[in-house]
Amino acid sequence: MFYNVNDNIHNNYVLKNSNPTTFVRNYIGMITVPQVSNTSYLIRQLPTPTAFVDTNYNIVQTSDKWTSIFNENDECINSRSLFAVFPNLSEKWKMVLDNCFKGNPQPMGIHKTIDANSNELWFEWINAPWYDTNENIVGAIIQLNNITDAVNNELELNKKDLLLQQQAEITKIGRWEYNMEDNQLFWCSTTKSIHEVSSDFKPNIETALFYYKEGHSRNAISMALFEAQESGKSWSNLKLQIITATGKEKWVMAGGKPIFNKGKVVGLIGTFQDIHEQVEADIKTIDNEKLLRTLIDNLPVNVYIKDTESRKILINKAECEYLGVNDPKEILGKSDFELYPYDAAEKSREEDLNVMNTLKPVIGKETVKTTINGKQTSFLSSKIPLLNNKGIAYGLVGISLDISKLKEKEKELRNIINIASVQNKKLLNFAHIVSHNLRSHSANFSMLLNFLETEKDEEEKKSIVSMLTKASNNLLETLDNLNEVVSINTNTNIEIKEINLNKKVVDACDNLSPFISVNSGRIENNIPANFNIKSVPAYLDSILTNFITNAVKYKHPDREALVTLSAEKKGGYSILTIADNGLGIDLKKYGEKLFGMYKTFHDHKDARGIGLYLTKNQIDAMNGKIEVTSKVGKGTEFKIFFNEKN
Structure with a gap:
């Protein structure tokens, strides 16, 4: 089987200096058709595939x-038509042979065939007139030249050229040469x-x-060209800008190397x-990264x-500020085990793994973090998994809002609310006391005045006046007590x-020494002699006097009154402890009323129920x-x- 090959390959292979007529004459001289059989042994030994037609x-x-x-399968048999034996030959060949019969040989072309061993072979077919002894053309001599290797190399080269061209179009990489x-x-x-x-x-070096772009780019490429020509120095990966023929600015990557001939740069x-x-994308990415950062x-x-x-x-x-560093590099690459106490780090790691494995974020969780230095901070923390294009977590984003100040404000607000609540209770209690006590005194005065108005006996009148005087004194005392309470609760300065x-304890004991001695x-x-506290001096005097007086006043009848005072500092407070061995108080019964106004818990003649109330205020x-x-x-x-924060 024979196949036509494109004209491109045909034009690349022209057999030179291979005239088959001359070649045959060298072997058998001028022969005529009847003489072929006489010289067939010579023709058969020709070193190239040859046929006489x-x-x-x-x-x-x-x-x-x-x-x-x-001749596989007896395809080629003498005295058979060339076109009968090879039916796939082009009709063009008949024209070529006809011209050859007229003494005008022409190339027949390049064709592919499969040999007896199933190998693919390429041959260039050439022809020459076949002359008899009288120099008459009696046919044509067809001779083949095996160009399989050349064709294969040409095809491979064409493939490489196509691949290179395709690669250049995809990667936008061009080439240049300078002689x-x-x-x-x-x-x-x-x-x-x-x-x-x-x-x-048609470019030249000057236009190139x-x-x-004028400035760095033109200077850089000019220097690279100069050094390449003068000292044979190559250059690569020069990122430069050009101005195209249409006026557009473009980023390009230029590279070059010298060509040597006998040690001299020739191109x-x-x-x-x-x-x-790519550069525009990189610039945009950098800008976006800067913006995001x-x-x-x-x-x-x-x-x-x-x-x-x-x-x-x-x-x-x-x-960075929370962890106490100036440069993020001091933290990057470190785990929680290097930044926090072990227990806290282990808990955080478990939470991280849970977020990344379940892909469920933690949002707004209130946590308390403690650094290795012991710094405690309250945070509202969120952890969100980072997912790749396959939906697998490759890390997480953590966001923590420091709410320590908010927690302090919340605590202060809670204290204020508590204080306000207590003050409201005190106010209600105070209003009740004022209403009750003043009404009692008013009713007492009204009753005594009625008695005085209707009484005829002078002795009884004197007795009623005496009771009015005592009631007046009690009213003044009540008003003094109420005024003291108001003064304590309204004095903001x-x-x-x-x-x-x-x-202060020594002074209070000295002032109360007659009372303590009598009782x-x-x-x-x-x-301790050097133990200091923060207090209002007048309040401290009142507090010490009230507690020491009560401890002695309500002593147990079976033993001497013993009052022990001690002090310590703890949890932001200076704590004064006053202990006695007196009657004691049933706290289950009176605990809620202990610091109420005019509340008494013992049948003592001097009990008024005002001291603890004032002290508490x-x-x-x-x-x-x-x-x-x-x-x-007991x-x-x-x-x-x-x-101590006062």
Whole structure:
């Protein structure tokens, strides 16, 4: 079987200096048709595939080389038409042979065949007139030239050219060559396309340089060309800008290297790539990264990103400040185990794994973080999984809002609400007391005045006047007590000072010494000599007097009154403890009424129920508190807490 091959390959292979007629004459001389059989042994030994065809296109004689290739299955038999044996030959061949019969041989072309071993072979077919002894043309001599290797190489080369061209179009990489001897510059089609010039544009070295943007780009490429020509130095990956023929600015990547001949630079060759879209994308990416970084760094929250090992790979300024570093590099790559106590880090790691494995974010969880340095901070924390295009978590984003100040404000607000609630209760209680007590005094006065008005007996009148005087004194005392309470609760300008508690206790005991002596009391002062507290001096005097007086007044009848005073500092408070061995108080029965106004718990003739009430108001006014423990018949212990933050 034979196949026509495209004209491109045909034109590339022209057999030179291979005239088959001359070749045959060298072997057998001038022969006529009847003489072929006499010289067939010579023809058969011809080293190339050769066939003799008469003017009727019949195959008269072939060489053994021809037979070995084409005689499979008796395809080629003498005295048969060439076109009968090879029906797939082009009709064009008849015209070529007809011209050959007229003494005008022409190339027949290049064709492919499959030999006896199923190998694909390519041959160039050439022809020459076949003369008899009288120089008459009696046919044609067809001779074949095996060009299989050349064709295969040409096909491979064409494939490579196509691949290179396709690669150049995809990657936008062009090539150029510069011949220094004749000052000729060559641009490939891709290079011309990048410069946006026509396909027939003929560049030179001067115009090529002119296309580079004036300034850094033109200077850089000029220097690279100069060094390549002078010292044979190559250049690569020069990122430069050009101005195209249409006036567009483009980013390109230029590279080149010198060509040497006998150690001398004779030219340059290089590549030229359009990287404008890539550079623009990179610039846009960098701009977006800067914008995102600026946004993240200026958010009023801590932001970080962790990888699957819970190592921080990005943190913002707020997170840096929280961790006490100036440069994020001090933190990047570290896990929670390097930044927080082990227990806290282990808990955080478990939470990270849960978020990444379940893909369920944690939103607005209130947490308390403690750094290795012991710094505690309250946060509202969120953890959100980072997913790749397959939906698998490759890390997480953490966002933490510092709510420590909010928690403090919340605590202060809660305290204010509590204080307001207490004050409201006090106000209601005070209003009740005022209403009840003043009404009682008013009713008492009204009754006595009625008695006085109707009484005729002078002695009875004197008795009624005496009762009016006593009632008046009781009213004044009540008004004084109420005024004291009002003064304590409305005085916002109280002056708190640092006072030596031991000295104040000594002074109070000295002032109460007659009372303590008469009641057979004993005071044991265990307060350190240098123990100071913050208090209003007048309030402290009142507090000490009331508690010491009550401790002695309500002593147990079977034993001497013993009052013990001690002090300590704890939890932001200076704590004064006053313990006695007196009657004690049934706290289950009277606990809620202990500090109420005019509440008494013993049948003592001097009990008025005002001292503890006033004392409690004074301590509350200084942001302090009182705790009490007591056992009936054993004694009572009061702890007075003086706030150190005052």
